[in-house]
Amino acid sequence: MATPPHRPAPTPTPAEMQALLAPTGLVLNSGQMADLVLAWRQVAGLIAAIPRDRPLADDMACTFRVPPPPAPPPTSAKVKPAAKKAPARKAVRGRR
Amino acid sequence: MSGTAFDYLTIAEAGRLLASRKLSAVELTRALLARITALDPTLNAFITVTERQALTAARAADRALDAGEGGSLTGIPVAYKDIFETAGVRTTAHSRLLADNVPKRDADAVHRLSKAGAVMLGKLATHEFAIGGPAFDLPWPPARNPWDTRRYTGGSSSGSGAAVAAGLALGALGSDTGGSIRLPASYCGIAGLKPTPGLVSRRGAIPLAPSLDTVGPMAWTAQDCAILLDALAGHDPADPASVAVPAPRPAYARGLARPVKGLRVGLLRHHYERDVPASPETLRMMAGAARALRDLGCRVSEASLPPVQAFNAVGRVIICSEAYALHEAMLKARLGDYSRVFRIRVMAGALIRAADYITAQRQRSDLIAQVAAGFTKHDVLVSVPAAGAAPLLTEQRPDQGFAQPFLTTVANVAAVPALVICGGFTAQGLPLGIELIGPAWSEARLLRLGHQLERALGTRARRPALV
Numbered sequence: 001m002a003t004p005p006h007r008p009a010p011t012p013t014p015a016e017m018q019a020l021l022a023p024t025g026l027v028l029n030s031g032q033m034a035d036l037v038l039a040w041r042q043v044a045g046l047i048a049a050i051p052r053d054r055p056l057a058d059d060m061a062c063t064f065r066v067p068p069p070p071a072p073p074p075t076s077a078k079v080k081p082a083a084k085k086a087p088a089r090k091a092v093r094g095r096r
Numbered sequence: 097m098s099g100t101a102f103d104y105l106t107i108a109e110a111g112r113l114l115a116s117r118k119l120s121a122v123e124l125t126r127a128l129l130a131r132i133t134a135l136d137p138t139l140n141a142f143i144t145v146t147e148r149q150a151l152t153a154a155r156a157a158d159r160a161l162d163a164g165e166g167g168s169l170t171g172i173p174v175a176y177k178d179i180f181e182t183a184g185v186r187t188t189a190h191s192r193l194l195a196d197n198v199p200k201r202d203a204d205a206v207h208r209l210s211k212a213g214a215v216m217l218g219k220l221a222t223h224e225f226a227i228g229g230p231a232f233d234l235p236w237p238p239a240r241n242p243w244d245t246r247r248y249t250g251g252s253s254s255g256s257g258a259a260v261a262a263g264l265a266l267g268a269l270g271s272d273t274g275g276s277i278r279l280p281a282s283y284c285g286i287a288g289l290k291p292t293p294g295l296v297s298r299r300g301a302i303p304l305a306p307s308l309d310t311v312g313p314m315a316w317t318a319q320d321c322a323i324l325l326d327a328l329a330g331h332d333p334a335d336p337a338s339v340a341v342p343a344p345r346p347a348y349a350r351g352l353a354r355p356v357k358g359l360r361v362g363l364l365r366h367h368y369e370r371d372v373p374a375s376p377e378t379l380r381m382m383a384g385a386a387r388a389l390r391d392l393g394c395r396v397s398e399a400s401l402p403p404v405q406a407f408n409a410v411g412r413v414i415i416c417s418e419a420y421a422l423h424e425a426m427l428k429a430r431l432g433d434y435s436r437v438f439r440i441r442v443m444a445g446a447l448i449r450a451a452d453y454i455t456a457q458r459q460r461s462d463l464i465a466q467v468a469a470g471f472t473k474h475d476v477l478v479s480v481p482a483a484g485a486a487p488l489l490t491e492q493r494p495d496q497g498f499a500q501p502f503l504t505t506v507a508n509v510a511a512v513p514a515l516v517i518c519g520g521f522t523a524q525g526l527p528l529g530i531e532l533i534g535p536a537w538s539e540a541r542l543l544r545l546g547h548q549l550e551r552a553l554g555t556r557a558r559r560p561a562l563v
Contacts, residue, residue: 006409024446025428032431032439035494039444042498043416047452049409050459062457 009044011037102127104263104559107172107320114161114171121157121171125150125215128173132217132264135562138245140237141258143178144186145218153215160213168323168349170213175265177253178219179226180206180311181300189302190222192235192433193426203300204332205269205311212327217265220255224438226271226304227252227419229492231435238489241283242560243526247486250283252276256314257284261560267315267324271301273308274411275481275504278516281314282529283486285518285555287546288314289321290504292513292536294339296325297332305418306337307457308411308508317556318517318546322348325539346540352547356392359545362399362474364533368483371404372503375484381520381528382480388552389478394545399477401470407463407509408501413448413456414509420445437494460509467510471535476545478532479503481516485526507533515542518555527555 012020017037021028028036102124105113113119129147136142150173157171176182179189181199188194202210210216221239224231230238230248239254241247242262249257253270257280260268270277272290281288289312296311303309313324325348331340363386368374374382389396419442420427427434427443434442470477481504493499507514512535519530530549534542550556 006405020447026431026443026446027428028431032443035436035440036443036447038495039440039498040447042495043413043444043448046409046412046498047448047456049405050413050452050455052455054458054462059458062454 006045006049008041009048011041100127100130103131105266106316107169107266107323108317110172110266111168111323114157115166117161121154121161121215122151124171125154125173125217128217128264135262135264138240139242139258139262139264140239141221141255141262141264142175142218143188143190143221143236143255146185146216149185150215150217153210157213157215166213168212169209169327171215172213172266173215173217174209174267174269175217175220175256175259176206176269177222177256177271179222179271179302180269181302182206182216182219185219187219187302189225190234190236191224193430195235199300201300204297204334205301205328208327208330209269209324214267214327220253220259220268222254223252224435225302225419225423226273226276227415227497228435228437228441229494229496230254230489231437234435240489241486242562243285243486244524246488247526248283248489248492250279250281250482250486253280253288253314257281257286257288260284260286260314260316262562263559267313267320270312270314271298271304272310272312272508273304274415274508275502277312277314278481278504278514278529278531279502281516282481283527285521285527285560286314286316287318287321287515287517287550288312289325289515289539289543290507290513291325291329291539293511294337295341295513295537295539296328297330297335297338299332299334303422305415307418308414310508318515318543318550319349319352321515322352322543322547325543341537348540348543351540352544354544356394356545356548359394359541360473360475361389361394361396362470362477363396364399364401364477364479366400367404367503367506368480372483372501374480377522378480378484378528382530385478385519385530385549385553388549392548392552397474399470399474401477401506402463402466404501404503404506407506410456410460410463411502411505411509412498413452414460416442416445417448417453417456420448440494441497463509464511467506467512468535475538475541476532476534478530479506481529481531485522485524485528504531512536513539513542515546517546517550519553520555521558
């Protein structure tokens, strides 16, 4: 895979920056706006450098890992009624 | 400088002296507190010095040692990057916003070191909220490099690097999201380990970018990092990323002498020769390291991974997005209270679209798979954490973190452990680092190889000439 070194994006116009900034609710003075332009040019270049040609079905990144279910309680060979109940509980859980 | 016989002890050396009662924890702690008083006004490594608590803990350590109790860290003076919560002790993240923040409980990592008998000397400088760069518009000045105080320590665990290199603390806690343990380890000439995500709990460490944040040890040697990791590693249900590693847990310090002969070591030459071209002195240092690895019996060959820029783009977009999300409310309310360098590094996160963040996370899963595949041919990959020695503080641009790719980000994005050790020095006497990268959960192997490589290269006898 060849990813070219990122290049800063072109400097956005003041109107473009205002349009980008409006939904964020940030209120910046002129110095802070100049800093944001400096940073955004770099970040926009980084975003553009990330490949996007991925298969649609290939999406394993945003997965939450849930802990495994608890181990079933040990069954005793001497107590038959308890052994019968366990499969019934599993079947109910499996249908949910 | 305090000039006592205890200056520049390693954790291993001090542990032996303490255990044999040739040195008391109180004597050692007092010597280091005196050294901090003498040197820290120049180095700015500490934000808070906890003298009273340190001496109380040292007395308790002496009582334990007198009773024949205690372990490798009993009575060892350490200090914590000021993003780790400490019960009753101010935790500022080097930010005006948390200048009066006094947590009620210790971070898990702090708790584990304290339980192991370590003595907290204080809280250490960092980049504001562990991102950005050296800032001169904050309530505390940036840390300075003990090898040349005009120079940058690297960051964001800047005070941790400076304190250990200057012999103000025998070990330190750092955090590493894109290289924040390993870059200061390199620039300050010490060892620093970024562990596998999930090995060391992050509970109570103020987060930067939770999908990349890790916590790890910083010390003079790989051996000292191993001693610290023995205490730090362990499952913590309070950190959702923490992993219950099946027993038996590796004994990191005890395994250091095991042979490294036959290890398959891959040099990531394209990372430091083409992607981010290193200085001629760094390249010579790496050639020497390759010879030393062969002399140790390792099978050294060339290795290849995706370019540094691929990891860097993904890492920077994730960090910027997640850090902005964490700070959004405070940025809106108190924008002017943040440092300029923090604002530059984080504010652009407001403009990153959700689709771009998710694309970065999807691309990360590809990079993780490609790095994992690289470890079928090699046991350890070797690179450099920085293209050269520490730059001058005046050379740091506020947008530095975006303009130059970080070599260290590879291990963060790939979710693998990486150890930095000192590999040599420039003609000016500035340290140069080597980075050893392994597959997930290979900390014991990295520490073993790092320990033996440090000894082969003979870099640990040299200390900064502080006056």
